[in-house]
Amino acid sequence: MLAKWLERQLRVAEFYREKPRLSFNFGEVIFGNGFVSARVIAVALSLVAAIIGAVRALREVVRLAPAVAMQSPAPPRYRRLLPASFKVDRFISQPTTMMLRNITRHPVRSLFTTLGIALATAILIVSLFTGDAMEQLIDVTYFLADRQDATVSFVEKRPLDVALQIARLPGVLAAEPYREVPVRIRNRNVERRIMISGRPRDADLNRIIDVDLRPVVLPEAGLAISSMLARILGVRVGDSVEVDLLEGTRQTVVVPVAALVEDFFGIRGMMDSETLARLMREAPSVNSINVSLDQNSRETFYAAIKDMPVVGGLALQRVSLANFRKLVALLITTMASIYTGLAAVIAFGVVYNSARISLSERARELASLRVLGFTRGEVLRILLLELALLTLTAQPPGWLIGYGLAWIMQKNLAGELMRVRLIVEQSTYVFASAIVIAAAVLSALVVRRRLNELDLVTVLKTRD
Numbered sequence: 001m002l003a004k005w006l007e008r009q010l011r012v013a014e015f016y017r018e019k020p021r022l023s024f025n026f027g028e029v030i031f032g033n034g035f036v037s038a039r040v041i042a043v044a045l046s047l048v049a050a051i052i053g054a055v056r057a058l059r060e061v062v063r064l065a066p067a068v069a070m071q072s073p074a075p076p077r078y079r080r081l082l083p084a085s086f087k088v089d090r091f092i093s094q095p096t097t098m099m100l101r102n103i104t105r106h107p108v109r110s111l112f113t114t115l116g117i118a119l120a121t122a123i124l125i126v127s128l129f130t131g132d133a134m135e136q137l138i139d140v141t142y143f144l145a146d147r148q149d150a151t152v153s154f155v156e157k158r159p160l161d162v163a164l165q166i167a168r169l170p171g172v173l174a175a176e177p178y179r180e181v182p183v184r185i186r187n188r189n190v191e192r193r194i195m196i197s198g199r200p201r202d203a204d205l206n207r208i209i210d211v212d213l214r215p216v217v218l219p220e221a222g223l224a225i226s227s228m229l230a231r232i233l234g235v236r237v238g239d240s241v242e243v244d245l246l247e248g249t250r251q252t253v254v255v256p257v258a259a260l261v262e263d264f265f266g267i268r269g270m271m272d273s274e275t276l277a278r279l280m281r282e283a284p285s286v287n288s289i290n291v292s293l294d295q296n297s298r299e300t301f302y303a304a305i306k307d308m309p310v311v312g313g314l315a316l317q318r319v320s321l322a323n324f325r326k327l328v329a330l331l332i333t334t335m336a337s338i339y340t341g342l343a344a345v346i347a348f349g350v351v352y353n354s355a356r357i358s359l360s361e362r363a364r365e366l367a368s369l370r371v372l373g374f375t376r377g378e379v380l381r382i383l384l385l386e387l388a389l390l391t392l393t394a395q396p397p398g399w400l401i402g403y404g405l406a407w408i409m410q411k412n413l414a415g416e417l418m419r420v421r422l423i424v425e426q427s428t429y430v431f432a433s434a435i436v437i438a439a440a441v442l443s444a445l446v447v448r449r450r451l452n453e454l455d456l457v458t459v460l461k462t463r464d
Helices: 002-018 033-063 094-105 107-145 162-167 227-233 273-280 295-306 317-361 363-371 376-393 395-413 426-452 456-461
Strands: 024-026 029-031 150-159 172-187 190-199 223-226 240-245 252-261 269-272 285-293 311-316
Touching (some): 107 317, 107 376, 107 395, 150 162, 295 311
Antiparallel strands (some): 172 285
């Protein structure tokens, strides 16, 4: 059956390999025939891990001599961790002492249980980070930087006074012109094809921000480029780059890098509109205008734009935001939801597995305590105190691992197409820990049910 399944997967992979590759690259994630390969690798790794675990367990069972297996296990040996003069019972109760004694008896198992719970918390932090990063990216891009309601684009470049005509249209509260020129920017042997945007230095609708999300005023001379573009070209502020103008005179000029700015979509350059006009050796002109609209007069504005033959298009900010949420943000948030569910299942499995093992190993001890007069609640507290301590101890390491994984993901997502900021909110840590603790509580309830069903007589006779 396994051979047939692998053969079918190979046929599927071969089918996708023969098809034209249609993929969507997002950081290191590839959706296309790469998804089939990733699925095959994931299944293969799962099977290998399961086989190794099963073979190891069977080997231990087979190697055990029958005469030894039929004997009662030797009593556990405990050692003192503290001097005999130090009375622990002065500070902690007897059930807590029994719990700590069992943890010290199995340090390796306790360590791996804590590590598993910490990794579950880390996965939750990373999944929540991706969702928070998308929302923060939307807030910065669509509400802090690009604050216009619409962008009017012209069929060809127009004189600067066209901005006054747009500003007089019904419903327009403010209008800011800008000019975009396609160029090829180069430093040594590294080059990129980008757009240089010339805009007023005091632009307020389409603002330029730095890494601290503060507005940046364009320099009077020189070029401001994206931080990502600066890393690609290997330049810093004060260095000069070669710019091939792909419009107008099509000349090659050397321009100093005057400032580095932060943006999250694409790579681009920005200049003062008058400086760009001098560089192009032409009169100031525009090919697009950002406008702020009165929401009650939008339909009137749309009708007026349709009557202008020089207008080539109208881009609405709210439509762009809706498309971004639909195409990209929805994908990320869906993946984050899947990871959140997987992390919750992992946390439940780790805690429940540790509780079941502890219950199986200590069934006789717990049954003896019941016979000696302990209530079900007291016996359950002895068992679950250990799990509670391990779960709470795993949270700080989980936070650190989660932040490290978020940093790795942020670096991998940083590309020429899109970038995100590394911001992990405090609520993310709280929510991740809350989900893990909730999964631990759920597993504790399951263990409680099994403990209540424990037959004292049968358990006490098991090793006689």
